[in-house]
Amino acid sequence: MTEQPAADGTRRLTTQEAALTLGVKPATVYAYVSRGQLSSRRDPVGRGSTFDAGEVEALARRSRREAAAPAGELSVRTSLTLIEADRYYFRGVDAVELASRHPYEEVAEWLWTGGLPRGARFTAPPEALAAARRSVAALPEHSGPVDRLRVAVAAAAVTDPLRFDLSEEAVLGSARCLVPTLAGALPGLGPAPGDGATVARELWSRLTEADPEPRALEVLDLALALLADHDLAASTLAVRVAASARAHPYAAVSAGLGALEGPLHGAAGRLAHRMLVEVLERGGAAPVVAEYLRAGRRVPGLGHRLYRGEDPRARALFGRLDGLAQAGPALDAARDVAAVMARHGLHPNVDLALAVFTVSCGMRAEAGETVFAVARTAGWIAHALEEYQERPLRMRPSGQYQGPRPPQPVP
Structure with a gap:
């Protein structure tokens, strides 16, 4: 030197x-x-x-x-999300406050670039959207939301000749196209939005047949912004591993969706929705909670390993749902569940709050899972952008071999 x-x-x-x-x-x-x-x-x-x-x-x-570092001791540097003292922050800014003041698109831009362009809108390229819709339409009718989103990502990737360009400018261009493509590729249920619709408005027509009410749309947009990132959840780590191998952003998002498909990660919202419906049908939480505990099952929608108190995302959504007239019965049911479980020291988490929203707006049980996956795409892209700046293939832990010592006879 x-x-x-x-x-x-x-x-x-x-x-x-x-x-x-x-x-x-x-x-x-x-x-x-x-x-x-x-x-x-x-x-x-x-x-x-x-x-x-x-x-x-x-x-x-x-x-x-x-x-x-040995397996299980991986520590990943990130400047995106900090979780401490029952609060979380996006690039040092209180995430709840940010999501309460800015729509999902602007929060996504903040995660990606550290800037807040006012009035940001994402537009799905016609070719990518058409390919994604054709691919999703070819799936069996019983396909789940993550099945559809994974197929949509793969179809959109093939239409993007710049997907292998991992420069920040190219990845941001792909991200701004991919998010609205995912929302627009899902089967429509309600009135289709016009051109230039927000991600929340586009997604609304894929979640319910009901006409979009402004206050309900605001709750959906808030949920998307609150869920945009949450440090290194299992799906986010999968994204970073893929990005470390220099997989293009569509492939990295596919890795996140694959991890989200697991029952311990993405299915929580669906379980909370079904429990809440059962509480409403039976007129109280006590018998429902008793049956869950008798069967040795965890009561969904309560507790979070990163928060001792109430999940701040749940608190923000409950506060906004209080102003939604049709949410009254589901809110009462959620509070009843929380009261019954109070002795266990568990507080409502974002899955329960999201279930209140999906039940109130006549959505299907998998709606919360759909919202989570589309929202978290922003965070996955942000983490991929960070990982592209790190040394390639750095996430390569060494296996601790536990099998018989060689040489062994050939079977």
């Missing part, structure tokens, strides 16, 4: 030298600077920037430790 001594005696590295030390591309060095992981200084002689050698070497050591 041709290290440059600074006036204060510290060692300075050029961009190329820093990239070599870190094992990344020069562009990634500047991404570290933008995220505050490295500081830079303009070279007074040359045209580029220089970097403190000590900072670069410390970052390289952290990266090597992360790569060498």
